[in-house]
Amino acid sequence: MALSDLRRVPRNEEGVGIVLGVLKQRFGERFQTGQSIREQHAHTTTYIPNQAPDGVVFPENSEEVQEVVRLCAEHRVPVIAYGTGTSLEGHVNAPGGGISLDTSRMNRILAVHAEDLDCIVEPGVTREALNAHLRDTGLFFPIDPGANASLGGMAATRASGTNAVRYGTMRENVLALTAVLADGSFISTGRRAKKSSAGYDLTRLIVGSEGTLGIITSLTLKLYGIPQAISGGVCPFPSIEKACEAVIATIQMGIPVARIELVNALQMRGMKTYSKLDYPESPCLFVEFHGSDGGVAEQAEMFGEIAAEYGGGPFQWTKVAEERAKLWKARHDAYWSALTLRPGAKSLSTDTCVPISRLAECIAETQADIDEMKLIAPIVGHVGDGNFHVMVLMDPADPREIEQTEKFVSRLNMRAIAMDGTCTGEHGIGQGKMGFIEHELGHSVDVMRAIKSTLDPKGILNPGKIF
Structure with a gap:
């Protein structure tokens, strides 16, 4: 399924009208139908088109959630749960309209x-x-x-x-x-x-x-x-392949890393600009160890020795909390730093996960696709468990770029599945990856459909997602 051609869910106009009237009377200012707030509640941090709900309700307890759901069930109106809107695969879109149920006031x-x-x-x-x-x-x-x-x-x-x-x-x-x-x-x-x-x-x-x-x-x-001591730092490598090989060796040796994150050279360029980091513009691993004072120092030294075997280093590590916080703030801001690589572009952020023994091969083939298609697409990853992300920067008004991006994503997902991996390690299926779940799970998807139809026979809970 092309992301640019998201399917609609049939609307129940009469039911929507009734539900809007009841919710407005019942919840007052805690029910909103303004265009801006409805579009915010279909917001996705990617280029997937916005499909807004008909209204947004802000319940404050489980009884009010029950009340909203019962009303929507009676009139066959969709209900889409909403947290903070940071999902990446169109999870909070409302392809059939309906009610966005914002849980932000249920925050105790x-x-x-x-x-x-x-x-x-x-x-x-x-x-x-x-x-x-x-x-x-x-x-x-x-x-x-x-x-x-x-x-x-x-x-x-x-x-x-x-x-x-x-x-x-x-x-x-x-x-x-x-x-x-x-x-x-x-x-x-x-x-x-x-x-x-x-x-x-x-x-x-x-x-x-x-x-x-x-x-x-x-x-x-x-x-x-909270660990007694934490050490961490950044280690550059001559290539992505060497960095991945060092990750595999570290995991296989049983070093208890708490975090081991990969950024490629392009992503590091964005981080240097956005987060003011002072590291080589090359593939790097961000690494952290948790434990005792002696333990985290020993683990850092052992990792440094492994990195050196694969051409990496120097591994600059520290126990100073402020320095580590700056590193991980930069890693968590990778999305925003990537946007600096092509100002004004929209992003499509995707993720896959493969057995760790196939990680270097999968990332190398993905980088070859990026080069062949001439995409601007930095790579980051939670590589300690074989999971990595690619963020393609594109012009959503250019049909050729959309086609190229969707072709790339399809090749990436199918490659991961062929390597006995998954099309999504953590983003979920939502709308964006509906075209790949059957390739990955086969007839198991029929079991999922059976569970869905049993628990939600009217199809009102977040319809148009997963399958």
Whole structure:
């Protein structure tokens, strides 16, 4: 499916009219229908066309979510859950119109159980807000996609980020959740126990379902102790292949890296301009280690020796928190720094993930495609788990550029699948990758459709996504 030809979902004009009237009367100023706010709630940080909802409602608790969903179910009107709008594959678009359910006012931290290393939060709490709240407890929540995303949205898209190589993704760090289903009923998928074998794993069914099976109203999350010591730094390499080979060797030797991130030479050029970094304009690895004072120093030295074997270095590392913060701020700002490489362009940010043994080969072939197609497309990646991103800068008004970009993305996704990888390591399917999920999962997609039709027979929860 071409991104430039997104399919529409049939509209129910009569039902939409009724729902708009009821919500306006019920929620007053917490229900908005202005064009600007509706377009903001179909916002995507990529070039996928904007498909706005008919209205935006701001519930403040799970009972109000139930109320909205029941009303929409009665009149067959779509409901699209919205966190902070930082998703990349058109997840919050409304191809059939309907109601955007903005969870930003559901932003309470309901409980912190420091002794059990867990907490309970509402879906509108952002990752930065949670960690600010936890600071005095000596605990933190490690999942960190580049944006300050909401935790409900992070669970819905099964997000990960730079710490995933050590701490896992949202899939591993959500113990339980509550959600409102398509008929307005309320479910709780588990307790706070660290493990359970009681029935189907509904938590992980909802995590990653992109708002198509239920609307998350609370999350029970794992927490971790803030490390005693942290060291980290940047190491340049002569080529992407050598950098990837060093990553593979580091992982295979069992060095417990917390973060190991790749940027190619083009991305580093953008970082030098935007974030004022002073490193060589070459492929680089950003690396971080967590542990004791002696442990992080030993791990940094061992990594430096491995890097040198592959032509890398010097590895400049530090324990100084301010210096490390500057590095990771630059890494998290990679999206914005990439935009400086072609001012005025729009971006298409895509990601794939392959077995780590195929990583160097996959990135090398991807770079060859970029060169052949003459694209401006920096590469960054959470390469410790085989996941990397390509951000193509393009003119969305130029049909030739759109065609070239979509051809490139298709080749990238199919290459990853052919290498026994996935077309998306963390962005999700949404609208943008609907054309590839059946290539990757085959008849398993029919099982997904059956689950969707059972839990949402009227098709009102985020329709037109995944398949």
